[in-house]
Amino acid sequence: MTKNSGDPAVAAPAEAKDVRLTAGDVELRIAPENGCRIAGLRIGDTELLRQGERYGCFPMVPWCGRTANGRFMNGAVSHQLPVDSPPHAIHGTGRHTAWRTVRADRTEAVFSYELTEPWPYPGLVTQIFELTEDALTVRIGVETRGDSFPAQAGWHPWFNRNLGGADVRIDFTAGWQEERGEDHLPTGRRIDPRSGPWDDCFGMPDGVDVTLTWPGQLEVRVTSREQWVVVYDEQAEAVCVEPQSGPPNGLNTQPRLVTPIDPLEAAATFAWRRL
Template identity: 30%
Template sequence: MHLNHALHPMLKLTCGALSAGVLPSLGGALGYLRLGRFELLRPWDGSDTVRRSACYPLLPYSNRIAHGRFAANGQVRQLRGNFGDHPHPLHGLGWQRAWQVDAHAPQSCRLSVRHRAQGPDAEDWPWDFVAWQCMRLSEQGLHLNLGITNLGTQPMPAGLGWHPYFERQGELQLGFSAAQVWRSGADGLPNECTAVPEQWDFSTPRPVGAVGLDNCFAGWDAQAHLHWPHAGISLRMEAGPGLEHLVVFTPPAPADFIAVEPVSHLNNAINFSTPSAHGLVWLEPGASTERELRLLPSSAHQENLHE
């Protein structure tokens, strides 16, 4: 695979058998995460498309806002579309901006992005903010921190999360427990919260199969487990406080990946009668919020740890 490093230079992090690549200019995304030779995340394909990266940050909101329209501080706001002809703006703006490298060491890096709500950029988000992310490898795994500060003069709604992709690589198994799941209408927006049906229940880890999910789970236990039996490799995802929602996306063939996305709020939470009840936070001017995620791999076969 040819990776276009001239278009998007990659920062490399290493710690023991773990290695990671970071793409500051491509949405501050991860290009890869490896345990020895094994790809723990679907690796970047070298294109100029952040949706083909390994994982990217979600901010200042996750998933969709219905038709880009919502009310805040007594005003109706309208965002422009950011995903082709899709009717709902998607995943905020952090994934579509180049990030600045603030620090880079062999095992870690810190990136930031500054948004000014001026001119056309105000149609992406009507408040000024600065966001940052720290990525650090340890012997245990990859530690991610993502934060945002409201630099505007009014309270700002905010949400944070991550969008990691995992290759199926055979019968990928997934496990997580959640209290409820949101069913979506034909418009792709959540409209009904129900108990988790049997076909969507991964409380006992099992092969993902063709379950066909693109749904937000609520009240998950902040841990997800992925296991590739043929390789004897497992990955435990541990979410810190404030990531009480999990979006699971399992597209049909020929797509050979799934996405398991820990996020702070429900899709389109800003248009519910009580957004804060669904995880959205309101930041006063100058206030910040931060979230943490850990990706912790393990191997049953020591040979996977060597190049």
């Protein structure tokens, strides 16, 4: 969940090191040295994402949302992660890491980084961007370099709440809502979805499918084969729709093991049409 991740906007890093993809009048700007986040997604003259070093759209890997007290188990072995959203660890290490550009052309780019401390297991993370005139598809792969370990992957986009007209409307149908405790972690109880405002995780057993509509301007549909999405709309400037491979604290409650023969692979598509 995301309530504490809305840090004050600061100047973005120098754009000279950004990787830019284009398709028609759509431009995608990726900042590999700033967590391989999407620094900008411009459709025509409209910037879709909130600007700033901590915003845009960043990958959540090797875990998503909060991990309780920064601790997780791998079998009988306990591990402690840095507590960067007290009392929890939040959103993984990938967003704090400089990624390597593997290749980039006009409409596709591939980046990677090696898992290392403070994550306790060696591994390789790869992120792929594929841009067309009406959609962006992003993919993450997590491989182990040795022992198996639990992991998660997802994306945390900060969509501008207002694009110069009416505020955005968020529409979706969820199978359930993860009940949120006072510590902002799911309690383990699934409840009927409630109306917003939200800083909550929803389950979609047929895959994530959320539509954002800026009336008279743009419609963006967020889809993924993954079954969990966090929706956050408590900030005045932006809203977040975060497809992910498991719920917050999922390293502990729903561990998905990355093994030498079974990497973790996740994908999401952001498709748009002009209104």
